[in-house]
Amino acid sequence: MDKAMAHGKSDNQIIQSKRNISRFFVEQRHISWVMLIAVCVWGFYSYRSMPQRKDPDTPVKSAVAITVWPGAKGEKVEQLITRKVEEKIAQNARVEKIRSISRTNVSVVYVDLDENMPGSQVGKELDDIALKLGTVTGLPEGAGPVNFIKDFGDTAALMLTVASPKISETAIALRAKSVSDAITRHRAQYETTSGGTRFTMVIGLTQAVNPRIVQEPLNLFVDYLRDKQAATDVHVIVEPDFVGVDGVSYASDEALLGYTRQFINDRLQASDFHPDSWQPVVIRDPNETRSKLASVAGDKYSYREMDDFTDLIEKTLKSVPQASKVSRSGILPEKVFLLYSQERVASYGLKTSDLSNILGARNITLAGGQLEAAGKNLSIDPSGEFKSEKEIGDVAVSQTNLGAPVYLRDLV
Known part of the structure; x- marks a missing residue:
């Protein structure tokens, strides 16, 4: 059914x-x-x-503290730097995890915040950690400062690359004429010798230098070529727009450049070379100067000019309301090297440590306070801050027996 x-x-x-x-x-x-x-x-x-953003705000709850201590072993870095940094970071109650790596020369401490913490509070907590790390005391001599990096969540919406073009053909031609005339003039003063072909090792300069600064490295290079039996009848050439060494040699251009590179790596330091200087080139016939210089021509703008250009671009972009953060990278830090003669320092009754104290007392960057007079407050602005390297050389460091001042530039 x-x-x-x-x-x-x-x-x-x-x-x-x-x-x-x-x-x-x-x-x-x-x-x-x-x-x-x-x-x-x-x-x-x-x-x-629905709210839409090309770079949505996703706060990163991690940061890293890096402290450099050149020349220190990993054990010392752990004891004297890493532990102090970890103690300061642990004072923040929202820190969930701390990890550290202590190696030779550097201490790296990673920080992870509470994952359940609202994103609006991440910046506040990281700023609190940065303030605590700013109060770290008792670091060893030569260590620090603590570099706290917390901007992992930043998104680059626009990147501008600024590069200098090579020097123009007109500028190369003008410099080639100057170099060629100088080589011809110097060679006319030398006696004709046998034993090879006469050459001139040329290094172009972007600005005139004090002959006393480059004379010593060039003299060392002359002695180096003689010791290697690479050249004879060697002379030093110092001109406003280039420096060089002229001599006689059987060696090829590649061999002479090899001796030059080996000498630079073995005998010289970073302070002996300007970053804007051109690569060395071997010139045998003055008529070939232009083609030789064109092969090693440097940039049209110096590092200082590039720094000024990018600084102006940075300030302009910061004035745009839509730009929240603008930063520069790849900038060559400016350094001033003090090259002095130990004999001259001792002849004036000075010590090496006295130079840093004298310069520190002269280079005043702090505010001078205020002076109240006749019911008015007058601001005192010390004028001792250095504005250029020339002002550093004009500092008086001592005086002679006759009372004449001795300037820092006299110790070179």
Whole structure:
């Protein structure tokens, strides 16, 4: 017997007695269409009103503290630097995890904040950690400062690359004429010798230098060539726009340049070379000067000029309301090297340590306070801050037996 008939109901009766959502929307098509249109309109409105950003704000809850201690072993770095940094970081209650790496010359401490902390408080807590690290005391001599990096979540929306073009053909031609005339003039003063072909090793300069500064390294290079038996009848040439060495040699241009590179790596320091100087080149025939200089031509703008250009660009971009942060990278830090003669320092009754004390007392950068006079407050602005390297050389460090002042530039 049929199952439906066993219950006393037909198939149609059973179907009509069941509640079915699908059947309801199929039978009530007008309701289905109205609800479908309503859902589409609501979805389109939600999509249009949804906040959109190309660089969504996703705060990174991690940071790193890096401290450099040149020449120190990993064990010393761990004991005297890493532990002190970790103690300061642990004073913040929202720090969840601290990891550290202590290696030779450097200490690296990683910080992880509480993952459940709201994103709006991340910056505040990281700033609190940075302030605590600023109060770290008792670091060893030569260590620090603590560099706290917390900007991992920054997104670069625009990157500008500024590069200097090579010096123009006109400038190369003018310099080649000057170098060629100088080589011809100096060679006319030398006696004709046998034993090879006369050459001139030329290093271009972007600005005039004091001859006393470059004379000593060039003299060392002359002695080096003689010791290696690479050249004879060697003379030093110092001109406003280049320095060089002239001599006679059987060696090829590549061999002479190899001796030059080896001498630079073995005998000289970073202070002996200006970063804007050109690569050395060997000139045998003065008529080939232009082509030789063109092969090693330097940049049109110096590092200082590039620093000024990018500084102006940075200040201009910071004035744009949409720019939240502007930073520069790849800038060559400016350094001033003091090259002095030990004999001259001792002849004036000075010690090497006296020079740093004298310069520190002269280079005043702090405010001088205020002076109240006749009911007015007058600001005192000390004028001892150095503005250029020339002012450093003009500092009086001692005096002669006759009372004449001795300047720092006299110790070179």
